[in-house]
Every structure is written in structure tokens, then in C-alpha cells.
Amino acid sequence: MKFSSHLILLFLSALTLFSCGNADDDVNFALNTGDGLGEGKPVDECLDLGENDLILSIQDQYTTLPGKVSIFFKVSDSEGNPVPGLSADQFTIYEQGRNDECFNTISTSESAARISPNSQIFSNNTLLVLDLSASVLESSLEELKSASISFVNNVMPEVTQESFKMAIYWFDGEDGLHELNPLTASKEELTASIEGITDDISQDPSTDLYGAVIESTEIASDLLVESTKGDKIGAASVVIFTDGTDQASRYTQDDAQEKVDKADANISFFTIGLGSEIDEQVLSDLGKTSSVFAVNKDELETTFNDISDLVSQRANSFYLFEYCSPKRDGSGDNNLAIQVKNGNLQGAVQTKFSADGFTGGCE
Structure with a gap:
């Protein structure tokens, strides 16, 4: 019976993979697991952000010492239409370390959050x-x-x-x-x-x-x-x-x-x-x-x-969002969630980053 249940779950997962495409056809979703989030995943339920009206599809991410986190992603609405023209103050950053029961909000001003030129990637x-x-x-x-x-x-x-x-x-x-x-x-x-x-x-x-x-x-x-x-x-x-x-x-x-x-x-x-x-x-x-x-x-x-x-x-619906994380060397891998609000619409995506080597001094 347990074996049969596993087969059913496997079949449903495969069905989801091949039926949940993205309406946009100018984005490389080679790493997409079928939910349109690219390298990201749905945010933890503890944040209680609600349903996604906007889709943040993470295309690439990396860290730069002494403590900068960079996330490159595309924003589209639920119909697959691109959403251009967003600014850094429309994003909210949440981090969760190993001692945090849920995510903590990170101040975009204190973390020097910004939308940066994405020409390098x-x-x-x-x-x-x-x-x-x-x-x-x-x-x-x-x-x-x-x-x-x-x-x-x-x-x-x-x-x-x-x-x-x-x-x-x-x-x-x-x-x-x-x-x-x-x-x-x-x-x-x-x-x-x-x-x-x-x-x-x-x-x-x-x-x-x-x-x-x-x-x-x-x-x-x-x-x-x-x-x-x-x-x-x-x-x-x-x-x-x-x-x-x-x-x-x-x-x-x-x-x-x-x-x-x-x-x-x-x-x-x-x-x-x-x-x-x-x-x-x-x-x-x-x-x-x-x-x-x-x-x-x-x-x-x-x-x-x-x-x-x-x-x-x-x-112009591709964004390179960067901020200085308060996490420091020794904290290991940390969960990261990014939420964007555009009028009455909102969307969020979750990923993780390593804070190895992170120190103060990020600008």
C-alpha cells in the first residue's frame, strides 16, 4: 500500500511538471520545477503573505564579500505578462537564520537595498x-x-x-x-x-x-x-x-x-x-x-x-536586486524571502544563501 502511494505521488508530480508551464516564453526556466519560480520556491507558510498575484522567477543568485546578496529575477503577473518599472522600495526582504522560528523583516534602508544595473549578468x-x-x-x-x-x-x-x-x-x-x-x-x-x-x-x-x-x-x-x-x-x-x-x-x-x-x-x-x-x-x-x-x-x-x-x-521586467545582509560568518545557510508589492498586487519567492565569510562594511 505504501509503495502504491509513492507511485501515485510520483505520477502527480510528473503531471504537474509537464502541465504547469509559464505563459512567458522569453525566460530560461531550465531550473524550473514546474511552479514558475525558477531557482526559487514558494515562501514558508509562517510568513502568511497570501496568494501570489505576481510571480518572481529567480534566474541567478550570488553573494559578494563582505556581505552583499544579489538576486537576479524576472517579475510577471499571473497571466505571464511582464511587470517592468519596479523600484527597490517596493520590495520587502525577510531572512531566517537557524535560531529564528520564522522570518525577520530586514530594513531596506539599513541594508542598502537597491535595484542595480544588471549588465554584468x-x-x-x-x-x-x-x-x-x-x-x-x-x-x-x-x-x-x-x-x-x-x-x-x-x-x-x-x-x-x-x-x-x-x-x-x-x-x-x-x-x-x-x-x-x-x-x-x-x-x-x-x-x-x-x-x-x-x-x-x-x-x-x-x-x-x-x-x-x-x-x-x-x-x-x-x-x-x-x-x-x-x-x-x-x-x-x-x-x-x-x-x-x-x-x-x-x-x-x-x-x-x-x-x-x-x-x-x-x-x-x-x-x-x-x-x-x-x-x-x-x-x-x-x-x-x-x-x-x-x-x-x-x-x-x-x-x-x-x-x-x-x-x-x-x-525591463528583469531585476538585479541587491542588499547588505546582517548575517555574519558562522551563521551558515540562511533562508531568504523577497516580496514585491505593485499597487494591490503582491508576490514573493523564497531561496537561501550562505553567509560564509560575511563581515561588516558592506555598502
Whole structure:
């Protein structure tokens, strides 16, 4: 009977593992046990914090002498939508040592708690891929340039950060993407390259949409591999604009869709369609993260802004939270819980850290 009970528990655990995915597909949950908390776990019941409206998914954590604890995590709501723009004063820290029956609240001011730049452990790359086939160049080039510049301004940080980069590519009917601007952290460089687009840039009036999807996915995959070397965590976004369907017929829809579906989970895919000649279903499938459509060129900037908001929110929902722990050398492993409040919503996650070697003097 005891053996049968163990089998049932094992089956239920496996069922939970494979059925409880996370709605967000730009986070690496390789260490996730199925509850969406990454390396963390649910907080102890003694804290009595209530149900989680916000999900804190711990992606990495480490300590730095003389006593700093650093936690890198992503915040999303219960629907999987990213939650950007949080500040240190919205977080509460709880610690539990071996002599504590439950957790004690740690003052965020006394512990010098802060949200720190995460460039040393996080890399975010965006690929903007533009359809510059004849139909665009002849009828909506200026609107596309204006919308693209707005996209760059919305996605790239006000202050240049090496952890946020973008590259711009374009396609027509030729086999292969054309590089308009290589990967860079410079907003000015990206804007200048867009402003330099002329109506004679393309020599092939056709549209190789599926080829553009395939190659941009390969580029994003390579960038992700390169940017996550040295224990970094990375995410990438592919944003593709077109005003029509694939005309080159060099690749099939299935070829492109398979490439997207099999891409690394840390790559997000967005599509923007313009006009009446697009296939909304195809673009929705290829833009599996999100798709938007403009009826005419006057709506183009609005649709680009809609996508740029989503791209920016995802990138800015990653936080590096750091504080100086009052625990000292000899206390061993200590439990840590972090709670965040955003309006009426709250969420928390629990982990542990070693205070070996911790002394005073942390700032």
C-alpha cells in the first residue's frame, strides 16, 4: 500500500511538471520545477503573505564579500505578462537564520537595498527586420522610417547600456537578409541607418518573407549563444515587418514555422503587418509572442509602438536586486524571502544563501 502511494505521488508530480508551464516564453526556466519560480520556491507558510498575484522567477543568485546578496529575477503577473518599472522600495526582504522560528523583516534602508544595473549578468538583443520590397518603397517608405525610428527610441534605454543592443536587417526578393546596421547599443547609430534608407535600396521587387523569418531566427540564435557566454543570462526578440505575403516561394510556410517553433525559448517573435495583402493568420503564427496589423500606412507608427512597448516591457521586467545582509560568518545557510508589492498586487519567492565569510562594511 505504501509503495502504491509513492507511485501515485510520483505520477502527480510528473503531471504537474509537464502541465504547469509559464505563459512567458522569453525566460530560461531550465531550473524550473514546474511552479514558475525558477531557482526559487514558494515562501514558508509562517510568513502568511497570501496568494501570489505576481510571480518572481529567480534566474541567478550570488553573494559578494563582505556581505552583499544579489538576486537576479524576472517579475510577471499571473497571466505571464511582464511587470517592468519596479523600484527597490517596493520590495520587502525577510531572512531566517537557524535560531529564528520564522522570518525577520530586514530594513531596506539599513541594508542598502537597491535595484542595480544588471549588465554584468544579463544581455538582451533585438532584431528589427524590415520588408523593403517594391510595394513598401513605392508607397509607405517614409511612414516606415518614422515608425522604425519610434520603435528604436521606445526599445533602447535613454542611457546607453551594453546589455541592451539592437540590429536592423531588411529583405526583398533576394535569398538572404541585408544588414542595415550591425548589433549596437547606440540609439543614434540605429536612427541614422534608418534615416539613410532610400527608395533605390532594393534590386529585387519580390518578397522573401519565409526566408527572412528563417535567417533572422538563425541570427538571433547565434546572438543568444554568444551573449550568454561567461555565465550570462540572455534574451532576444525578433520583430518582423511586412506589407504582403511571401512571393519568392524559395521556402515554404512550414519551413519558416518550424524554425520559429523550434527556436530557443529565450527568443520572442513579433510580427507587424500592413495593408490588405497580408495573411494575418500566417503572421500571427510566425509572431507567436505577439502580432499587430495596420490597415493603412497612417497607422504604422501606432502598431510599431504597440510592439515596442511589449519588447521593452519584457526586457525591463528583469531585476538585479541587491542588499547588505546582517548575517555574519558562522551563521551558515540562511533562508531568504523577497516580496514585491505593485499597487494591490503582491508576490514573493523564497531561496537561501550562505553567509560564509560575511563581515561588516558592506555598502
